[in-house]
Amino acid sequence: MSMCAPMNSAGTDVSDRQLANSQLGSLEYDPAPESAAIAKLKPSYGLFIDGGFSDGEAHQQFATVNPANEETLSMVAQASSVDVDRAVSSARHAYDKVWSKTTGAQRSKYLFRIARLIQERSRELAVVETLDNGKPIRESRDVDIPLAAAHFFYYAGWADKLEHAGFGVNPKPLGVAGQIIPWNFPLLMAAWKLAPALAAGNTCVLKPAETTPLSALVLAEILEQAELPPGVVNIITGDGVTGAALVDHPDVDKIAFTGSTEVGRMIQQRTAASHKHLTLELGGKGANIVFDDAPIDEMIEGIIDGIFFNQGHVCCAGSRLLVQESVADEVLRRLVRRVEQLRVGDPLDKNTDVGAINSAAQLLRIRELTDFGESEGATRYTSSCALPQKGYWFAPTVFADVAQSHRIAREEIFGPVLSVLTFRTPEEAVAKANNTNYGLACGVWSEKGSRTLWVAERLRAGVIWTNTYNRFDPTSPFGGMRESGFGREGGRHGLEAYLNV
């Protein structure tokens, strides 16, 4: 919108300066925190093996901390290779004796129970997730937990209809699935892994991430409550050593991993030339492509959701903004104004938009890459928001004038950092979007449907959103191409990863 012929105007006149002084979000909201006590955390947790909690063989424990204040939340067990073996044996036993003999309808009954129990305990789970992960309670309450329940509900529906899923007349499960999940959506990723595996008739050994084990342990309590037969799901906590032991275990039929491309590559090497099935959901450097006719206000919100949702700890985050050069200045101006408005702080406060960075290690990596961005010559805009003294925090940041060759345009930062690049034509937009080793997700913003489809057809990414970003639904398959991994989770396609097809 450009209007510039001079004239006086009626009503109240206002200068540019006054407008600049109009503080967005200046009505100070009193804190509205959710109580941490709702989490009902125990001082320590064992390993959930064979239907009950037990200590690890070596009695080793490590602390899981609240990244928002660095306080220890609880102690969890470090599973050794002996514990991994115990968990896999239990899963194998449960598979042979119980789970492979249940009917689809029986399995669906358990999955429905789990889904309902997640709903019943959703407030507790949301607080646990926010305490352990650092994400805003608004997101754990409105996204993580409801979606986790939705995944169990969705796959409960599939359990007795597998012969209609398009994988043959009588598709068989794989057996014992070893599942290793990341710290960015702890409970949701557990649901993504467990629900289709159980629906298809597999038994599972799940290893949550080292920094975020607690919601999976509450889920273990829920599995007990649901009277899931012992051994059908085992949940073991630990670091990369535990994960490696699970990957290497000879009696595991399937490995499903979500996490970094680096670790994914290692897992693929270790499972090569074995009987093990593998699906990997790895990193990404999603491009959000903005054309000049995009609905501007919703597009700005979409860019914000794309990169600042969950502090940017999202594998499919729209971390590269490709904006048509003719509207780049206007988009950047509005974007920076909006970033300034994000409420960063106590994750338990219902009014917080951006929470804490999950770990000191991740914070270090974000700082390293953003320092690099500055030294490479990109223009940095960082929100002037106040950050808490304790805990791991990083202010929302936008880099403009980013070149394709900058590290911040190529490497996954996995934090609240957006790199803005420009393009001139649809061809150039596609070329730039595809110029990455990853291929997980992209966004296309335009009011012109034909152009959106033209672009979408040419993008090499597993997920493409149009005029929105970071929307998830259990009915929709999710997964990547190239270094973003292979295999699909969600939807009918998600069953394939757990069936012998």
Add this chain to the structure above:
Amino acid sequence: MGLAARRVASVDHVSTTPLRLVTAEDRHVQIASTIAVPTIENEAQLKALIASLSGVDAVGAEARAAKLSTRSIKKSTKLAAIEMAISMIDLTTLEGADTPGRVASLCTKAMRPDPRDLTVPSVAAVCVYPDLVAHARSVLGSSPVAVASVATAFPSGRASLQVKLMDVRDAVVGGADEIDMVIDRGAFLSGRLGQVFDEVVAVKEACGDAHLKVILETGELVTYDNVRRASWVAMLGGADFIKTSTGKVTVNATLPNALVMLEAVRDFAETAGRTVGVKVAGGIRTSKDAIRYLVLVNETVGSTWLTPHLFRLGASSLLNDLLMQRLKQQRGVYVRADEFSGD
């Protein structure tokens, strides 16, 4: 085209009479503006300008409005928001059965919403039909509560321009401080934007010193694109406020419509250098609803607009709910509905 080949509003119209409100801090200073909007010379130019506006994605706009409505407003913020909302009310009666007696009791309530507690601010205005303006004016006397009058063949707007202008002059002569006009939705929907614009210009002129609120009737415009376009036509025509609804159709004020209008006034202020107010009306009954609108204002256009000069809530039963929630905040318990007068 019958479009007025003249400035949208001339210097003569710069009103130096602020709305007669003292309840909130007035954050603007009147300054000579050198920032500008184009002079609308003809309908083609107006249409080109309106066509250049960005579209609105319905899903995204609704999602944004829904997200903002999950803001949790507690404690002292809630109390402040409730009092702010009271000061922004256009206390309204627009019934065929309105009588001088009914209007008088509404005016009394407007001046002192809670007679036991004089710290409760008075509302911004009372809103009545033109024939009751003079009566309302006499009851309100020298109080800071303004008299707003609907005009221009409210609510349908189906009358000739002469009749509409007579309606406006009638209300102004009766002592109206503010005129709530309706746009011609038929003209807008059939693409006669010039006619809509001309009517706003003409009514603005007929208003004299009275402030002009332009009712878009979003429930009849239906799409968010239309709401944004109508907002701009009204603002270019000289509206001091743009207002969602008459309250007389099925769909009245909604959060996404208000969001789109707030974005329009924000963009208009940035490009044209003039702040236009927003009034939401129809169906706002609870404090929770009202606070959601305040949050929307706060996070879309910011603090400049958090004053009765630039944001209004057209309502009637809302006031009692705000009074009740205010007491709840102060005492910690609810009181009976009958504690408050039923006007």
